[in-house]
Amino acid sequence: MPDLWMPGAEIHDLGDHAPTDQQYPPKAIAHITWDRNATATAPQDWCTFDDLVNYFTTSGAGSAPHLIWDPFSGRVAQLFPADSRSKSVVDSPGGTRTNRAGRVVIQIEAVFFPYCRKDGVVYPRLVDTPCAGWDRLHAWISSWGVPDTWPMGHPTDFTSHRNEQVWETQGGWYAHAHVPENDHTDPGSWPDFTAPTSAPVPSEDDMPLTDADVDRVAQRVVYLLAQASAGQPPNGADDNLTWLINWYHQCSQSSMGAVLDYKLGAAGVASLAQKIDAAPAAVAQALASGITLTVNTNPKGA
Numbered sequence: 001m002p003d004l005w006m007p008g009a010e011i012h013d014l015g016d017h018a019p020t021d022q023q024y025p026p027k028a029i030a031h032i033t034w035d036r037n038a039t040a041t042a043p044q045d046w047c048t049f050d051d052l053v054n055y056f057t058t059s060g061a062g063s064a065p066h067l068i069w070d071p072f073s074g075r076v077a078q079l080f081p082a083d084s085r086s087k088s089v090v091d092s093p094g095g096t097r098t099n100r101a102g103r104v105v106i107q108i109e110a111v112f113f114p115y116c117r118k119d120g121v122v123y124p125r126l127v128d129t130p131c132a133g134w135d136r137l138h139a140w141i142s143s144w145g146v147p148d149t150w151p152m153g154h155p156t157d158f159t160s161h162r163n164e165q166v167w168e169t170q171g172g173w174y175a176h177a178h179v180p181e182n183d184h185t186d187p188g189s190w191p192d193f194t195a196p197t198s199a200p201v202p203s204e205d206d207m208p209l210t211d212a213d214v215d216r217v218a219q220r221v222v223y224l225l226a227q228a229s230a231g232q233p234p235n236g237a238d239d240n241l242t243w244l245i246n247w248y249h250q251c252s253q254s255s256m257g258a259v260l261d262y263k264l265g266a267a268g269v270a271s272l273a274q275k276i277d278a279a280p281a282a283v284a285q286a287l288a289s290g291i292t293l294t295v296n297t298n299p300k301g302a
């Protein structure tokens with residue numbers, strides 16, 4: 001079975017799992033969070049990924065998706081496992097079960113609204129962002145058998161196209177604007193299945209890491225583990241590194257190991273794996289002997 005939780009995702013399991021309708025083909029539903037109504041002449045500041053994660057795990061849990069996706073950094077939070085329904089579409093009594101009509105019905109909320117402003121740049125459409133991490137997100141959803149097709153058309157604007165019979169019987173990707181019983185018209189645009197992804201997490205550059213980089217990352221892992229063992233929150237924890245560690249520990253069972261290979265090179269992966277696996281022992285040894293670990297705590301050197 002494919003991974004229930006997307007490798008590398010930050011897991012915030014809401015509990016509230018419920019099965020989907022296995023007799024229908026697998027689907028994905030694309031959304032944007034549309035937090036604010038901005039325009040070309042009056043752009044507004046982007047709402048942060050962390051704010052949205054906070055919202056969907058508290059007061060917004062009643063409309064929570066499976067995945068919250070930050071198209072600028074590539075961070076992904078996951079709130080439901082793949083085999084559960086999630087709650088970002090309306091499901092009226094009777095008719096098709098909009099949030100369940102598929103072997104999977106995986107919903108993604110991209111943290112975006114039209115004409116959001118981030119770091120001084122205004123983004124009219126989701127596809128104008130780096131769409132960072134789209135390749136990993138798409139790969140995981142594909143691993144659940146969701147075909148690369150839009151039965152109601154690839155979204156290019158905010159118009160509705162809904163057909164209950166198509167929805168129920170055809171697998172693939174749907175915009176929220178395509179889901180019956182709903183009136184939302186998002187996401188307005190969505191990256192192509194073949195779109196190259198820029199700015200992949202965890203590293204901000206596209207060059208394979210050098211041996212020295214791998215050493216620094218491994219040292220940073222030892223440092224974080226030492227702090228965690230001592231019951232302290234990682235001081236100045238680096239989200240990208242946390243993500244990398246998390247990812248490393250999951251990707252051995254995942255097709256996404258290929259992405260790590262690309263980032264590190266095969267030798268880099270082997271070297272990093274060895275060092276991470278050795279890290280807990282090194283931490284225990286260091287703590288037992290009262291040694292203060294003095295390692296580079298800034299692996300990216302920035």
Ligand SMILES: [Zn+2]
Nearest residue numbers: 031176184186
């Ligand atoms: Zn939506």
